[in-house]
Amino acid sequence: MKVRSLFFFRLGNALRLARREIRGGLSGFYIFLACIALGTGAIAAVNSVSRAITSSIATQGQSILAGDVRFELRNREASPDELAYLDNLGTVAVSTGLRSMARLADGSQQTLAEVKAVDGAYPLYGKLESDPAMPLPQLLARQGEAYGAVVAPLLLERLGIKRGDEVLLGNVRLKISATLVTEPDALSDGFGFAPRLLISREALATSGLIQNGSLVEHAYKIRLNDTARRSGITEEANREFPSAGWSIRTSDRAAPSLTENVNRFSQFLTLVGLTALIVGGVGVANAVRAFLDSKRTTIAALKCLGAPASVVTLTYLFQIAFIAIIGIAIGLALGAVTPLVAMRFLEGVLPVPDELAIYPGALFMAALFGLLTTLAFAILPLGQAREVPATALFREQGFEANRLPSWPYLAATGLLLALLASMAIYSAEQRYIASVFLGAVAFAFIVLRLVAWGIRAVAKRSPRVHSAALRLAIGNIHRPGALTPSVVLSLGLGLTLLVTLTLIDGNLRRELTGSLPERAPNFFFVDIQGADRDGFKALVQKEAPEGTLTEVPMLRGRILALNGQDVTKMEVPAAGRWVLRGDRGITYAQTMPDNAKLTEGTWWSGDYSGEPLVSFAAEEAGELGLKIGDSVTVNVLGRNITAKIANLRDVQWESLSLNFVMVFSPNTFRGAPHSWLATLADPSATAAQEGEILRKVTASYPTITTVRVKDALDLVNSLVEQLATAIRAAAAVALIASVLVLAGALAAGNRARTHDAVILKTLGGTRAMLIRAFSYEYMMLGLATAVFALLAGGVSAWFVVARIMKLPSSFLPDVAIATILIALVMTVGIGLIGTWRILGQKAAPVLRQTGE
Known part of the structure; x- marks a missing residue:
């Protein structure tokens, strides 16, 4: 009881002395304040903006997805049974997406377009805005020999045309009826390399672009009759149709890739902000040491008057904490206001909240980072001041920076730094990268x-x-x-x-x-049909006799299982997740591609006819934990195919040559409909020659997509x-x-x-x-x-x-x-x-x- 009373007595004295001294102002602490405010503000701002975007994606999920749930199929439409199941869930809006060439009738200009064909129910949620503002069915309706189309302004700019002009898409004529202002589900549809071209499904059917093996995405967006079914819809649909191979997304995860990328980038910026805060911690230590050096006479007087060392230390610790709180408050204010400024620049590019909101979690994390950093870097100078005798202070000797304080101060500093590092790692999405980053800072x-x-x-x-x-x-x-x-x-x-x-x-x-x-x-040439292949090759060789044309068969498939285990239930490292996300381009080959190098295993013989085999990219196999002899189950055209890994290849993705994560043995897809993918490499070709090749190929083969x-x-x-x-x-x-x-x-x-x-x-x-x-x-x-x-x-x-x-x-x-x-x-x-x-x-x- 007596010890407790003594402790509170000393604590009260320290608080009283600190309050009296702080009345003298913040002279000498302005850089201290700036360092803490800058680091805290950076962390608070980055995390507030990140949470504003991710919360908007969650709350605006129905509009972003244009439905409660989305079923996506690649290269095939839903079967009658599958369509009946979807119709039973609620109102269905069907859309089809692909890339193709939009061109002028005289062949003078052409450009790649992201084509999206929709039905009359689109959009189920959200609002499509156009200029002029008219009902979408009216804008896309047939007008004589042409169908209506709504296009992004960039497409008009690239073709040098205006609203009311006509373009050709495949074999169909389109009349530009409006320009696109806002597309509600653009984010959920994914990143596009080309401007949007919105047409009706009837126009797409007339175009002749949909053929066997064409690279298309069929999306079925549903407004559920019973929204309570949303949480279990994925398991239910896969249980009813285990071989459908569809990708299912619900409105609570309307844009998972975007959310993940926002989180990753905010994590990186948070670590950079933390680095700034740690750098500022050095400034804190300098400011504290200089402050205590200026107070050496006061400290000497307190010691000579009998003040215990603990009271002296607490007195200045309270002052430092008070000033740190001011700096943290300034940083938090900056961080809280930043989303308001950022949203003005991000509006129209990313989902933003309708109203300004404060994100307490982001601000609390930034405040905790700021407080821990301040204490971690202030304790050592305080410990050094405690160790200096009063006589030395009166002799103007000051503090010796190289002299270490007693072990409790060292232990407290180590504990605070460990807490700081643990908090940074725990709050990171990719904890390994955060650990490496902090380890690098400590090493530095x-x-x-x-x-x-x-x-x-x-x-x-x-x-x-x-x-x-x-x-x-x-x-x-x-x-x-x-x-x-x-x-x-x-x-x-x-x-x-x-x-x-x-x-x-x-x-x-x-x-x-x-x-x-x-x-x-x-060039890349996509969707080359077997019937067009010979004519296409002859045309390219005529226009680019010095060029090298490389062709491979092209299919699309989605990995469903690895060694029989459902990939949706596996913990996969972040670096390998992209392989399992959505459909992958796949091919087959009798002989090993010229640009490949085996790292393990052997290639199959030319007349191989046994069980399906696959050659897997070595780096991606390592990230997924795969090895020779493991099995991979892929859904292609609604059929599940399980193949054994026969070898691993080194793939140089940066070469932009025809590379695939998976190359199958030819017997795997014998008789399956598919298109061809080709590249043309001609280093001597000028811009004018490239333009002529683009014009000739597009005019002669309008269904081939040229990139x-x-x-x-x-x-x-x-x-x-x-x-x-x-x-x-x-x-x-x-x-x-x-x-x-x-x-x-x-x-x-x-x-x-x-x-x-x-x-x-x-x-x-x-x-x-x-x-x-x-x-x-x-x-x-x-x-x-x-x-x-x-x-x-x-x-x-x-x-x-x-x-x-x-x-x-x-x-x-x-x-x-x-x-x-x-x-x-x-x-x-x-x-x-x-x-x-x-x-x-x-x-x-x-x-x-x-x-x-």
Whole structure:
């Protein structure tokens, strides 16, 4: 009881002292506040925007899906029995999607279009908006010899036409009756490489585009009579029709791929924000140390008056916590407002909430990150202050940064850092990546401390130079209490992250706009029917005699089971999920493809006629846990086929050649209807020649879909540009945190610098000499840090590009030059800005204070 009373007595005294001291204002803590507010705000903003989008996808699921449930079949329509089952569930709206070429009647222009044919019930939910606004059946109705069509404005732009003009699609004539403003189920239909062309199912039937083996998607969207059936509809439908091979999606998961991508990207940005917060933690430690150094007389007085060390420590811990709460509150306010700003830019691109909402979970997580970071980095300076005796404080000795506090403070710091890491990993969708990221940050901290120690060691052992300014600069780097560790640590983390992200961005751009187009084919030709194959080959060889035409049979199939286990009930690593999501392009081959390399197993003989065999991509097989002899069950055209894995192949996806995850033995699909897929590679072809090939093929074979690779790469490049903007913004947050910490570190050392500068001026040193000395010091620190950032960032970027993205990685010299310049500008510029005021100090007051 007595111990408890003593504890509360000391706690009350500490609170009372902290409240009195905090009345003096926040002087010296502005960088502290900025660091915490920036990191907390970044995390709160990213997670608030992410939750706004994902919650909108969930709440607007019916409109996004245009139904309560969606059944999708590839390359075939529902059988009478399947259709009867769907009709029994509720109101059905049927749509068919495919890619094909829209062209002018005179053959002068053509472009790829994402064709969507709908019936009169579409859409069941949501609203399709067009210009002019008219009922959809009226817009798509037949008008004489032509059918109505609603198109995306981009299609009109590419063909150089206007509303009221006519285009050809396959064998049907279409009249543009309106332009598309909003398509309710665009997100659930998936990403499209081409502008939308909306027509009726009657027009599609007339076009002749639907043939055996054509790559089409038939979607059956249903407004359920009983919405309570939605939760169990997938299991029920698969139980009734086990061989249907359909993909089923309900409105509570209207756009799973989009939700997953939003979560992944927000996780990445959260980790970057956490890095900024950890970098800011260094600023917290510097600010706390400088604050306690300025309070050494007060601390000495408290100790001499009998205040226990615990009371002194608690007094300043309460003050630090109070200031941290202010910084966290500022960050949370920024994070809460960010969705309001972001929604204005995202509206029309992603689902956004109808009204501004606060996301307490996102804000709480950001606040917890901010508080844990503050405490983790503030405890060590508090522990160091506790260990310094009152007599040393009165002698103006200050705090010795290299002296470690007692073990309870070290243990508390370790526990808080472990909690911080655990929270980051637990909240991440891909915990392995989060663990690697945090491990890399921790490793960078250790290495940067070693770098700082190495710089000081080299400076200490450097030969004596004749220049007084350079000699002073070298001495400043290795003297006791030097700024070297703080500057290297704060600037090193920010620059390393900046170099990593910039190199990843640069390598992606180089691959997309440089080497990839050189290796990639000029064209992909899809839906080549067997009857058109010979004529098509003759036409292409005539138009591109120097080109190489490669053909493979093409089918679509969806993996249902691995080794007899339902894939929907398997825990699959994130890297391999794409193989199991939806339908995959598959083929068969008698001999091993030229662009393949076996890594395990053997290829089947030319006359093989035994059980179905499949060659699986080696990397994807590893991600799915498959090996030679395992079985894969695939649904193709409504038939389940189980094949044994005979071999594994190395697939270079970045080549854009004809590659498949699965290549089957020819006997597997003997007699099955299918189309052909072809590529044309002609490096010498000019843009005019490519245009002529596109025009001739489209005019002669209107049902063949022609994709020019350059157009697809341009679209992908624009998407990468948008992602790069977000990544650069994230890197900028970390760099700003580094600038703040750097400024804080230099400000924390201003007191010692003031004494040094005054004494040197008294001994005859000029302001110009001192400016040169400080410039040399900051320049050497900046160069050393830039070299580390280039090495560490280069290795990190290589790992991401080469090991994770499986793309060629190279070091970019322009990034190196920019990094060095940024480092020099930051260290020299910020250092001299802070030093200029020091050099103007009058000598007498400083010397008088020192003498006292």
